[in-house]
Amino acid sequence: MFGLIKMFGVTKVFSGNIVALRDIDLHIRKGEFVFLVGPTGSGKTTLMRLIYKDIVPTKGQVYVGGENLQKLKNSHIPYFRRDIGVVFQDYKLIEDKTVFENVAFVLEVIGVPKRECESRVMEVLDRVKVAHRRYLYPHQLSGGEQQRVAIARAIVKQPSILLSDEPTGNLDPKTAWDIMEIFRDINIQGTTVLIATHNKTIVDAMKKRVIALKNGSIVSDLEEGMYGF
């Protein structure tokens, strides 16, 4: 996959006639770092869900890595998703697996041999600075540590695209910065990063591309943008 995301005239209407996105045209280049900002209900999460084909648009086309997602067969979706890392605001860690197991299981799922798993898992756990917590369970970790584990799980498969929905929502400012540093490092190594966030301080400080959504439409799209809609 080439880390490219394109949307043409994308509209998404949920049941009950709820218009989440209206006529979105978007082009994110390989290796870009993009913030998606907007008030609650502006369509940020919906836009992200379209990228990993959790849902499909009501109108329009979504292309990821040159592939038209509408034409992607259901049986190919697992293979498509192996090149996309997703980090959720509520972490979505498996409670009865340790930190190590939570990350390793992604490699198991994609068929990486066991002997290779351990070294790759330890490498990413070191990178996000939770290796010393590898035998603990999610409920034994702080919010920041759980978020790091969620990031480790997303990047252990070396995806071309990393999506993150409110990664710093529940974290204190220092921890939030630490997390952003991790995302910046990942991006430097070539992964396209798209982060939906309400964190004005971080957005303004990082001077990356900012796409602002309001009522389901893009209201601004600026390189080195500031937080605002």
Added chain:
Amino acid sequence: MSFIAIFTVFVTLSTLGMFGLLLLNLNYSLKMVQGQVRVTIFLKNGLSKEAIQDVGKRLSALNIVKDVKFISKNTAYRRLQEELGREKYILSTLEYNPLPDSFEVKLVSPMYASTLSRRVLSWKEVSEVVYAREIVDKLIALIGIVKKIGIAVVFILGLAALLIIVNTIRLMVLSRQEEIEIMKLVGATSWFIRMPFVIEGVFQSFIGAALSSALIFYGYVWLVKNIVWRFPFIPLVLDAKPILYVIVVVVIFGVLVGLFGSLLAIQRFVGGRSFVKKE
């Protein structure tokens, strides 16, 4: 592992197996009774030895006839004397032996009794055909009913076992739904997600089937030991082969139910279309 599921499968398959054994024994008893059903063909008086022999040959040549036995009038008379016992003095009042020559015919199936009767009544040598018509008709009807009940019971019990497995696996899937959703998001295929649940379902059914096989086998051995010497007149299947056949059918049935039940249970959660939400 759900012990309730294993126990329920065990109970269902044991009932199925015991019903299978019951059918087996009923069938065996019926076959024995069938074999005793005889058609008696009475011949006209005054037939020559050659004519009688010819009738015997013609009867033996029929493919519905299993065995033909000639009963001469003298043999018939002696039999009647034995049957009458102390009352045989009644026969001394007769000036001659009124009993005719006859053929006793065993058929391949009591179903053919009326067919044979209609056929031989048209032969000029035959005066009358007698068979326990009512018994034969009832026997045929009983065999038909037992087979139909057997099929219905197997179907109902099989369905019950399937529904139990489906329900158990579905509960397991629901309790691990979040994990399944994460697996779908990180790139697990349907089969990768399905396999542990299918293995669990088959394993539980197999354990249930193995336990029910043990109960069926040892239960039957105990039953035979206790019935044969107390009630020797009750015909029971004593050959191990048919019993083992019932057991093998029960185990295979159990495993198949486990396999299809778990596939059915999980399909809704990991079928291809479940990877994209319909919202």
